[in-house]
Amino acid sequence: MMRYAILLMGAPYSSQAAHSALRFARAVAERGHRLEGVFFYHDGVHNAARLAAPPQDEPHLVDGWTALAADHGVPLQICIAAALRRGLLDEREAARHGKQGYSVAPPFELTGLGQLVDLGLRCDRLVTFGP
Amino acid sequence: MMRYAILLMGAPYSSQAAHSALRFARAVAERGHRLEGVFFYHDGVHNAARLAAPPQDEPHLVDGWTALAADHGVPLQICIAAALRRGLLDEREAARHGKQGYSVAPPFELTGLGQLVDLGLRCDRLVTFGP
Amino acid sequence: MANDKALGVDGDLLVILRHGPHGTSWLREGLDAALVAAAFGRRVTLLFMGEGVTALVPGQKSGPLGQKGTSPTLEMLEMYDIDTLLVETEALALFGLRADGLMLSAREVEAAELDELASTHSLVLTF
């Protein structure tokens, strides 16, 4: 058993990075490793867009991440600085910025970049998926 | 006086495309040409994210587009297929997909790709800004 | 296919596809634009440049998560009367492909012909 972390920096649909990362994440968890977290940075933050409505004959990546979190207790951490400028806010941040509505919901959580450093140094392996 | 259209396919902040397109759009309008529309496709649809909260010392691109529309009556058209899969829905589409909340608001309007073809053929110039 | 078939006239579109399937959404989004233009009655020329030639490799499949890829869309081109498919000769060579082994019939174009294409079509979209 090893501790893994994943860093995802590609937006869903625009690039294959999210597909690759989700599939790799499942393989990690299913082999009995401990996936300590998936960190979403750069355009990867778009994976948390709760309003995403992909065509029904395409994989639904937001739902895929949500299922991963539910099945294996994997934290899904979104870089808050990268998210805010891209329009991804949870209820708390929306209130703080005076915006009506929100675009990020649990199990995705907005967090600082320090979490990425922590994950990367605490885990045995960090695997990055870029666009 | 010529008729111009702009096709923007880059997300704000991730690439410079949106900055370049907005600046070019203003130059077109200020020289007295008619800017018949800006069409947002691929990751360009993220320019319509109404919840975007960039740092205060950075240009606010969503506001910049909104000001362009107000000042010069420029239609801001978002490809609906590209937008839905990326989590960008107006109130009508959110209702149609059973989602609470919305991420796109006027002056941005969701529309079909046919509008891009129409703009491109109807205008004297179409200038594309890619990521 | 006659040589002049590829040259556009007023109102025609040239759609340049420079990406392969699955890796990004460029190919799908470029094809979608081409199909819409054709549905609106426009004549469309598709030019597969660079990595775009891999869009025409036969035997493509869905991705492992069920991503459907673009080959089903390519198979619909004929229904939309998009029958002018051009492939860059140099790109075929780069990938070790041959025009007669592609999933659809496409005409090779040499580098020297490319510049005419852009100037003879009313609208050029690059993806």
Next chain:
Amino acid sequence: MANDKALGVDGDLLVILRHGPHGTSWLREGLDAALVAAAFGRRVTLLFMGEGVTALVPGQKSGPLGQKGTSPTLEMLEMYDIDTLLVETEALALFGLRADGLMLSAREVEAAELDELASTHSLVLTF
């Protein structure tokens, strides 16, 4: 700067910056990660590779819409005790730059040294 200064030890980060300023957000986001790691007490080595060397060109300005760029952030590196800056010799040559003309002091590394860098740092992040 001693040669072995660039080699990391347990808990050290290597942040590889491969993009220039203004064109994309990669450089900014990579620098942000480096600053956060340093603020958490980690020793950070920055490696400017390829186009990344243009991040160190002196005299950078804000963009025409007021985009502030990354050079103000680079000027803060010292405050965060990030003082191991490496630039790829080959990339300097490609852009016609010289190490002694950069906005910050940086040590040149040859291609042959690069592989040691990745293996001696605990964590490698590429941007």
Next chain:
Amino acid sequence: MLLHILNRSPATSEVYRQALAAMGPDDRLLLIEDGVQGALGALVDRFAALEGRLYAQEEDLVARGLEPLCDPSVALIDVEGFLTLTEEAQKTVSWF
């Protein structure tokens, strides 16, 4: 005469080859964004065939601190000049 617009650096992307291949003998090429790296003395030889038809967006060079390194053969233009180039061309083709 067409205006081709390139926003990627010839140092990192092969896209500039596609732009050159698609250009006619009178077409112009405008370097913008990271594409302005192609205006540097060390990289401008990629565009040697275009003598007199190569332009670069000055604001993008200035923001990057690259203006002093720019080759004198490249015509520097601001956004107004960019607009003028699009007026003078029959159409534009973007490479990214």
Next chain:
Amino acid sequence: MLLHILNRSPATSEVYRQALAAMGPDDRLLLIEDGVQGALGALVDRFAALEGRLYAQEEDLVARGLEPLCDPSVALIDVEGFLTLTEEAQKTVSWF
């Protein structure tokens, strides 16, 4: 031994050169996504220095119809094999 992961095609991006430059003599390279184009017989010579240390994600080759064109020198692995490679390596470095 490190595992380097490359997802860009050597036909269109220079990134593969960066990966090769950063690789140690025992490091392995895994081609994924559009990177699997580098496993084609026509392109694999870019990685000639890696003999025996070059891997490609089979699912990505299959989805693209490229498996029949793959060079026999490349080891094809599925996602389970990808995971095993990460287990065997001290750490991974991604190039994109």
